[in-house]
Amino acid sequence: MIMKKCLILIAAMTALVSTTAKCQDVGLSFSYFFPKNGDFSVPVTPLSIRGIGFDFTSFSGIETGVSLYRMSGMNIKDIPFSSDKALVGPFFSILVPVELVIFAESRRATFKIKGGGFAFYNFDTKLNEGNIDRALKEELNWEVINTDFQVDNTIGLGYLFGGELVYYINKKLGLNMEIQYLIGESDLNMQGTYTGLPSENEGLQTVEVSYPDSKLDFTGFEISLGAIFTP
Numbered sequence: 001m002i003m004k005k006c007l008i009l010i011a012a013m014t015a016l017v018s019t020t021a022k023c024q025d026v027g028l029s030f031s032y033f034f035p036k037n038g039d040f041s042v043p044v045t046p047l048s049i050r051g052i053g054f055d056f057t058s059f060s061g062i063e064t065g066v067s068l069y070r071m072s073g074m075n076i077k078d079i080p081f082s083s084d085k086a087l088v089g090p091f092f093s094i095l096v097p098v099e100l101v102i103f104a105e106s107r108r109a110t111f112k113i114k115g116g117g118f119a120f121y122n123f124d125t126k127l128n129e130g131n132i133d134r135a136l137k138e139e140l141n142w143e144v145i146n147t148d149f150q151v152d153n154t155i156g157l158g159y160l161f162g163g164e165l166v167y168y169i170n171k172k173l174g175l176n177m178e179i180q181y182l183i184g185e186s187d188l189n190m191q192g193t194y195t196g197l198p199s200e201n202e203g204l205q206t207v208e209v210s211y212p213d214s215k216l217d218f219t220g221f222e223i224s225l226g227a228i229f230t231p
Contacts, residue, residue: 029176029226031067036219038086039072050178051228053101061101063114069093073128076188078213081139085131088151088188088216092123097160108168115161118184120218125153136194145196151188156218158184166228174228184218 031048033041050065071093073086099116127149137145162180169175191210198205 028229029178029224031222031224033069033071034221034223035071035074036217037075037084038220039089041069041071050224059103061103062099063101064096064098067095069095075217076190076214077185077217078215079190079211081135083131083135085128085135087128087132087135089126089128091125093120095120099160110166112164112166114164114180117157117159118182120156120184120186122153122186125151127151137196140198143197143199145194147192147194149190149192151190151214154187156184156186156216158182158218172230174230176224176226176228178224180222182218182220182222185215186218188214188216190214
């Protein structure tokens with residue numbers, strides 16, 4: 001059911017190509033995401049369509065698109081313990097950017113500077129309980145700890161900026177490389193309990209906690225390699 005909804009959204013975005021491609025090039029790419037304190041992630045091939053939009057002038061325009069990622073792991077911020085390992089994942093994530101583009105062109109190449117915002121929504125979100133256990137155990141300095149946390153799944157927002165280089169093989173086809181830095185978050189409202197032994201001399205204890213300000217840290221580099229098609 002989750003994948004069916006994702007495919008429907010991708011199909012809807014693809015349909016937009018027929019109405020917007022007349023104004024600007026369309027790109028089909030393979031995107032790779034390197035999250036901060038997380039795990040390397042890749043798109044669900046070939047479900048990444050980017051570069052849909054139109055030009056304002058001969059040197060500026062707007063672009064959007066959609067990518068369906070299988071995120072291997074991301075971190076959580078605004079909680080009273082930290083880790084350099086992923087605390088959330090794996091999960092699927094749909095990412096939709098909207099960017100202002102400024103570009104300069106030569107006969108065979110185009111260089112673009114991009115910046116704007118993005119929205120994302122996650123599916124089948126899981127917590128990495130092993131990494132959470134280790135991080136909280138280190139923070140509290142307990143002998144043994146076992147967590148049982150839950151999180152909310154909400155729409156996330158953020159902003160992104162970067163650049164793209166396109167080299168045209170001919171008038172209809174170009175190859176592109178794009179690097180962008182994304183800074184985003186979504187509310188998690190992490191809450192639950194942890195059970196463990198504070199020390200060898202103390203008995204088993206269970207503590208109920210709530211972290212209402214906790215957020216998924218959707219921060220990292222996105223690198224895209226693909227092709228540009230000119231109508």
